[in-house]
Amino acid sequence: MQLHFLGTGAGMPSKERNTSALVLKLLEERGTVWLFDCGEATQHQILHTNIRPRKVEKIFITHLHGDHIFGLPGFLSSRSFLGGEDTLTLYGPKGLKEWITASLNLSKTHLTYSIEFVEVVEGVIFEDGQFIVKAQLLQHVIPCFGYRIEQKPLQGELLIDKARELGVPKGPLLGKLKNGEDITLEDGGIVMSKDVTAPPKPGFTIAILGDTKYCDTAKSLSENADIVVHEATFDHKTEHLAASYGHSTNVEAARIASESNAKNLILNHISSRFLPHDIENLLNEAKEIFPKSFIANDFSQYDWKNGQLIED
Numbered sequence: 001m002q003l004h005f006l007g008t009g010a011g012m013p014s015k016e017r018n019t020s021a022l023v024l025k026l027l028e029e030r031g032t033v034w035l036f037d038c039g040e041a042t043q044h045q046i047l048h049t050n051i052r053p054r055k056v057e058k059i060f061i062t063h064l065h066g067d068h069i070f071g072l073p074g075f076l077s078s079r080s081f082l083g084g085e086d087t088l089t090l091y092g093p094k095g096l097k098e099w100i101t102a103s104l105n106l107s108k109t110h111l112t113y114s115i116e117f118v119e120v121v122e123g124v125i126f127e128d129g130q131f132i133v134k135a136q137l138l139q140h141v142i143p144c145f146g147y148r149i150e151q152k153p154l155q156g157e158l159l160i161d162k163a164r165e166l167g168v169p170k171g172p173l174l175g176k177l178k179n180g181e182d183i184t185l186e187d188g189g190i191v192m193s194k195d196v197t198a199p200p201k202p203g204f205t206i207a208i209l210g211d212t213k214y215c216d217t218a219k220s221l222s223e224n225a226d227i228v229v230h231e232a233t234f235d236h237k238t239e240h241l242a243a244s245y246g247h248s249t250n251v252e253a254a255r256i257a258s259e260s261n262a263k264n265l266i267l268n269h270i271s272s273r274f275l276p277h278d279i280e281n282l283l284n285e286a287k288e289i290f291p292k293s294f295i296a297n298d299f300s301q302y303d304w305k306n307g308q309l310i311e312d
């Protein structure tokens with residue numbers, strides 16, 4: 001799994017930071033990528049990466065502010081031109097379907113694939129054998145969802161020598177054991193999968209939060225998460241403004257990570273008021289409260305390997 005930030009600015013694009021978009025790459029896990037928010041010119045940002053729009057399987061929209069959705073119609077259209085044929089699922093608040101449908105209809109855009117719209121309400125919004133995604137409402141000036149993505153425990157590897165000792169022949173029976181099935185041998189003996197596989201490995205958990213002021217929901221979404229992606233539109237000097245605009249400071253984001261017992265924090269949604277030389281200060285202030293803090297820039301990539309977050 002990797003996280004690839006495409007837009008880390010707040011409100012308006014600047015030369016340094018585009019508006020919000022974040023790619024969760026699940027290429028090893030499921031051969032696809034998931035996109036969180038799609039600010040204007042997200043497809044232009046993608047041109048500078050190795051991300052292929054047709055690989056985007058799901059898009060999760062946190063809320064309907066323009067800096068989080070104005071790139072959608074263009075992206076959806078280009079995905080068609082670039083050979084996208086698989087259904088794309090679009091998750092977002094009420095109103096998203098209406099806006100996309102009107103944009104595509106009025107511009108006579110015909111897609112080569114179908115869009116499945118999911119109007120998000122609080123709770124589990126997606127689950128399959130690999131992942132479970134939960135949504136909860138944060139506290140912003142319009143309805144805004146935070147998403148928690150949990151990877152289910154991974155099947156432990158097959159202990160092949162042990163299986164052979166118990167008389168399991170080479171071939172498909174080994175595959176069944178690996179997949180958790182118990183098997184019966186030709187002589188009637190039964191081999192249990194749990195006896196010949198390593199214990200399951202825990203999956204990862206990421207909380208990707210949209211725009212929000214400091215709130216309890218941010219904490220519950222982030223609880224024990226491996227990675228929390230939290231906005232930091234303001235800093236402690238402008239703290240008095242943060243809550244009234246429905247936003248957080250870098251210090252508040254660090255408090256959320258600390259109070260929720262998260263392992264890593266990545267700050268995004270950074271205001272253009274902060275100049276490049278302010279960024280180090282923002283990071284250091286966050287680190288005083290939560291040492292494993294990072295600030296994402298546009299095109300920052302983070303790798304999740306063996307339970308560690310590595311900044312590329």
Ligand SMILES: [Zn+2]
Pocket residue numbers: 010011020065067068211269
């Ligand atoms: Zn925003």
Ligand SMILES: [Zn+2]
Pocket residue numbers: 063065140211
């Ligand atoms: Zn907003």
